[in-house]
Amino acid sequence: MPLPTRPLRKLGFLTIGLFDGDDPRPGHESTLRIIELGEQLGFDSAWVRHRHLQYGISSPVAVLAAATQRTTRIELGTAVIPLGWENPLRLAEDLATVDILSGGRLNPGVSVGPPMHYDRVKDALHPGTADLEDFSYERVRRLLGFVRGEAATSFSGTEGFEVFSDRVQPHSPGLGSRMWYGGASLRSARWAGEHGMNFLTSSVVKAEESEDFAQIQLSHVREFRARHPLGDQARVSQGLVVIPTDSASPQQRARYAEYAAKRLPRTATPRGPARMLFAPDLVGTAAEIAERLYAHAAFQEIDEVAFALPFTFEHEDYVQILTDIATKLGPELGWHPA
Template identity: 80%
Template sequence: MPPTSRPLRKLGFLTIGLFDGDDPARGHETTLEIIELGERLGFDSAWVRHRHLQYGISSPVAVLAAASQRTRRIELGTAVIPLGWENPLRLAEDLATVDVLSGGRLNPGVSVGPPMHFDQVKDALYPDTADAEDFGYERVRRLLDLVRGKSASDFSGVEGFEVFSDRVQPHSPGLGRRLWYGGGSVSSARWAGEHGMNFLTSSVVKAEGPDDARDFAEIQLSHVRAFRAAHPDGEAARVSQGLVVIPTDSASPEQRARYEEFAARRLPRTRSPQGPGRLLFAPDLVGTSEEIAERLAAHAAFREIDEVAFALPFTFAHEDYVQILTDMATRLGPALGWRRAA
């Protein structure tokens, strides 16, 4: 395999945590089992997606609180929490609490924008303030300030038998450096860098203009470079890439056929920008670890990052995830230069 410019330093994975609406406890338990498996295999991080009013994880902070008590080393992240559904002050309290419980392993990823299907959900979510809510970057800035210890109140001290703080409690000092922004455009990458966040880039990017003829990797690379150019840490600023990657080394013939069929169904959407947002999707990478490593070595954006959170396909079975994660940790990771932490 041709050498990459940045050897892979951190290997992570991302799961959506699907469940059956008639038996949600089993689905959540399976997600926790997958995270435990990730720690045993030596992964550096496990990330969960966020899905409201769907059969996926609606409360990733609660799920990661549970995961924090069943693991000891692996970092735990959200990719991502859409802040349009959240009150930044309350979220800051929840994040800090889980970070303390985990021993400083939480990596919260967030994004902005109106909630999905906002017109249908706004009466339940913001019955009195829907027209006044700000779903832009200001919501992230409020969260950053609160997590990093800026005042949330102009009152502190003792009142009767109770003691009050003017900042979010508990305060977890390192958490402010572990906040991530999930972005798919140059402007979001630049904003994250200017505000000292880390940057999550996934298998979806935005073609910025109608004449943008660049391929996915070139667009994603421009985001990585814009982020680092704006970040105080420059080239050392943290970026994690989240492509859908499916190694087949130990897969059965039936599994391989299913994986290839899954990727083939999704391939047409990668050929041109989709929808009014002009979203461009990366092809899913299916094959042996050697084959995937070769393709990643040729990927312009991958060559400039040293952390990944490879996304698990949404609809596979538990035994499929076990096989995929095992191959990632034992074959693909080492093929990319990654070494399991002691």
């Protein structure tokens, strides 16, 4: 599910938030305007990517803090924060603060593993401890514990005029149930389920047991739910690159088709030592995309999505794509705006 008899329950979108390195403000402003538009169109959630030492959002928590003051209803997520760059205790403080500012709308997505190009950045990122850092799931477990209210220190009470807490402050009670893991493997799906997280599955997976993208993604969804205390009710969000063309100009349609065609070869076979497999971009009318989604094995078992916006388009393109997703594709999938 969803099938025509079971409507899509939650519709979201994901943006990378590109900007010009010589003039970064307009790109960040564009991202905030896109989130505002998403709320106006009735989307249930808006998600931002995380990019370090690149020309995309390096501090999604800060960007979403700004978005909390420009929206009132839409859920705000990160997809995903790579925890190898973070101190879990400090990140827990930031996430709780933004969740309080949002009125309980934050949906933090995280992942683990060594940072990209770690050998070249480790001395700047973790000087003195680079070879001792733990990039395993334990880093996520620590973050979950702090977010959910576990003690961070053995000291609490009053010292002079100052009052100290033994857990992260502010504490946002509902945030622990809105933590997501962005996983691309059976192992990650299993771990996220066993630790009561929600699960983000995107357009990239590890080709472990198959080379059929939809079947791999389906196996992750099922493994996650088999291990989660809520079983089939556990939240899974599917992310694919979706580009509806219903209201696009002829020039936009041509550009979108060219973009997808250039990226298509990478979807043919698994790539690299990790055997990463990419999903094809879905380009076409809302009706055509809906037909392809209903035939997608993993989509048939989820009821919420966070469709990814292409990386390198213009603001006006994103407005057209988001508008068509909300007004054309969403209804084709049985979704109704909030």
